[in-house]
Amino acid sequence: MQVVREQITRTLSSKPTSLELFKNKVNALNYSEILKLRQTERLHQEETLAPPVLELKERLKPELLELIRQQRLNRLCHGTLFRKISSRRRQDKLWYCRLSPNHKVLHYGDVEGEKETPSIEALQEKIPVADIKNVVTGKDCPHMKENKGKQTKV
Template sequence: MEVMQVVREQITRTLSSKPTSLELFKNKVNALNYSEIIKLRQTERLHQEETLAPPVLELKERLRPELLELIRQQRLNRLCQGTLFRKISSRRRQDKLWHCRLSPNHKVLHFGDVEEDTETPTIESLQEKIPVADIKALLTGKDCPHMKEHKGKQTKEVLALAFSVTYDVEEYSLNFIASSRTDFCLWTDGLSVLLGRDMSSECMRSELETLLSMEIKLRLLDLENVPIPDSAPPVPKPPSNFNFCYDFSQAEQ
């Protein structure tokens, strides 16, 4: 049974490295012998025990708000840079482009049509704008007005990239279709921040875990190979007197 587990692990670990040829696959499998597998298991187990220790988990929770704020600022900065979107059209070749960006003070969304070869437009050149204070809701996927209008005609890929903001008591909406899942995450996260809501995209969760992992490793560099206790050491009793303390008030007189 142990032999089968080792062989299975050899294959799965080798495949995870995505070898580009059968010869390379064979070489990597042979390099992952029994002793190498055991070493990798021990290293991974120690790392897991270290990251799951109560003091480390407590440190992660203390770091989380600071790193979430860092991601929030990154999202707002990305919205200020602006993004190019395509207008919805039944004729793909005649799709027009439009640009949307957030003002530096985070109070207004500026947008307008642009030509195909136009460089990143300035805020002054964008003809339309929506005050952030007028935005009522953020909608995604099939809940978006432009997806309901073309119900049954949109693919799952388009639905996964669609989002809208409603304003003026939800009578009007600004409709988006992102060019990639990354742009979708950046914009929906950024708009959520503007609306005072929590970010919920998979990109945010992945970035947060990466930042937490990096920060924890940096904080624990000085504790390498030092066992981390599950609880803090007991606080010693106070001394019987404090005569060893220097009284600065008498020195000033």
């Protein structure tokens, strides 16, 4: 029963586009193939849980976290172009936001084209990072709540 469940689960995870493709993939995942996949996964898991691997992970973790932090700050300093959503739901206007090199101020403003990144001086609006109290993302974002009931039906 577990093998059949795994055949179906693995086949569905590949998102087959037709019933015929689904049948072919299920048949290709026979009992011996499932055993090989399980054994490979078990070996991989044992390797990642080995004491030398865990010790190396712990030793490298602070350095990797610092690298990630620096990359994220560099990306914020470079800036990003966003589509501006108006009250009429048109998305033809653009705005750009970037962090100052000293990481203390977010600069943002409307831009005309997508071709070049604007300089900090060209961005008219500013928000001191120290004044930011929280960042709202995902389902908690007011824009997401507005769009929730207005999804188009296909």
